[in-house]
Amino acid sequence: MGSKLIGSGSATPSLCISNDDLSKFVETSDEWIAARTGIRNRRVLSGGETLGGLSVQAAQRALEMAQVRPEDVDLVLFCTSTPDDLFGGAGRVLAEVGCTNAFGFDITAACSGFIVGLITATRFIKGGGIKNVLVVGADALSQYVDWTDRGTCILFGDAAGAVLVQSCNADEDGLLGFCVQSDGHGQKHLHCSSSNADSILSKTNGVPGFPPKKTNFSCIEMNGKEVFRFAVRCVPQSIEKALEEAGLPASSIDWLLLHQANQRIIDAAANRLSIPSEKVISNLANYGNTSAASIPLALDEAVRGGKVKTGDIIAASGFGAGLTWGSAIVKWG
Structure with missing residues (x-):
């Protein structure tokens, strides 16, 4: 059993932040950023936009191109490190897209996530019983950036992209x-670690280290x-x-x-x-x-x-x- 890519879709936030915009609140310039990275603009979530919303749009566009009905999708793989919900975003995507017969789960492998998801999709198909897999790659790293650090804030933007992977004969394997x-x-070279804030309860009943402190994430x-x-x-x-x-x-x-x-x-x-x-x-x-x-x-x-x-x-x-x-x-x- 083989797999082929037959549809793609994407979505980006409406707010565009240029290098010149960044230079107004951090010491940098369009020339400095472009020369070192090649980046001139990035899109950032704003207003009522959410990563899940972008992901749904990207998934719908991939299905439209592939001419596959949502109810014919068997599996949704949501590749992200920044879901709207701690427990993942695949469920929301498959529900809002209308993939009523699909199972879904998240894959976290940072910037490698989409490649890992794509390969995972083909392995599920190769195992049999799966025909259509929706692979969504989405992240909103702007929420974890220190916007006063010119070494990182110039790099990241938010977006979602998706492909529809479909089973085919082995000799057509894509x-x-x-x-x-x-x-x-x-x-240690690239991380966004968790840190403990104050305890969420004032009384510990004399138990050392209890209750656990509320966890937050630091900036990238x-x-x-x-x-x-x-x-x-x-x-x-x-x-x-x-x-x-x-x-x-x-x-x-x-x-x-x-x-x-x-x-x-x-x-x-x-x-x-x-x-x-x-x-x-x-x-x-x-x-x-x-x-x-x-x-x-x-x-x-x-x-x-x-x-x-x-x-x-x-x-x-x-x-x-x-x-x-x-x-x-x-x-x-």
């Missing part, structure tokens, strides 16, 4: 090869130099391993689609793999780093813009906190 890896020793902390070194070293290696599993040379790639974190990382990986710039998909300048949403968001724009066509081979790779990274060689359509 997942040609993949590779996923983790290194927990690198967690990142060692940019170490994350950059990690990405430019591990991402090309990961893609090469996935290509080896697929039995394909790098020259067979029609499109390189990396997690949209930093343009210098994207350029370095393309150079290592000898992939020309005209075959690299990038919308980083418009949205910044949208974590698990970045790959499906860029893919959806490329499909709807006529770049990616049926039969095109895409080398996709995600990388981020954990540290986690993974690549998939997929055929569109």
Whole structure:
């Protein structure tokens, strides 16, 4: 049993924050940010917008493109590190989209989340009994950013993206090869740790350390130099391993689609793999780093813009906190 990608969708918040906007409350400039990251704008949740709402929109658009009814979806995988609810967001997505016959659960793998979700979808299909899987990648990291820290606040934006993965005959399989890896020793370089606030109760009845203190999350902390070194070293290696599993040379790639974190990382990986710039998909300048949403968001724009066509081979790779990274060689359509 094989799997194929037959639909995509995406959604972004209405509020656009430019580099010039950021320069009004943090010491930076459009030139400084663009030169170091390639980012010029990012979208941020505001007003009544929620990550769940964006995710529902993205999922609906993916189903429309795929021409699949919500009730025919068997599984919803919600890839996020920032759900609206502590217990996850898959349930809300499948309910509001109308996937009445689907089971759903969340996948947390930071900026690698969508790649992990995509591979997970194909494994469920390969196991049998599953035909249609909706994979949603969504994050709202703006809620965990220190907006006075120019090292991190310039990087992140909010968005949601989705794809519909459908079962097919083995000879039509669209997942040609993949590779996923983790290194927990690198967690110290990129994290958003929990911290304990004051106790939620005033009386402890003499029991030390009880009741537990209310937990909050700190802002994102990142060692940019170490994350950059990690990405430019591990991402090309990961893609090469996935290509080896697929039995394909790098020259067979029609499109390189990396997690949209930093343009210098994207350029370095393309150079290592000898992939020309005209075959690299990038919308980083418009949205910044949208974590698990970045790959499906860029893919959806490329499909709807006529770049990616049926039969095109895409080398996709995600990388981020954990540290986690993974690549998939997929055929569109």
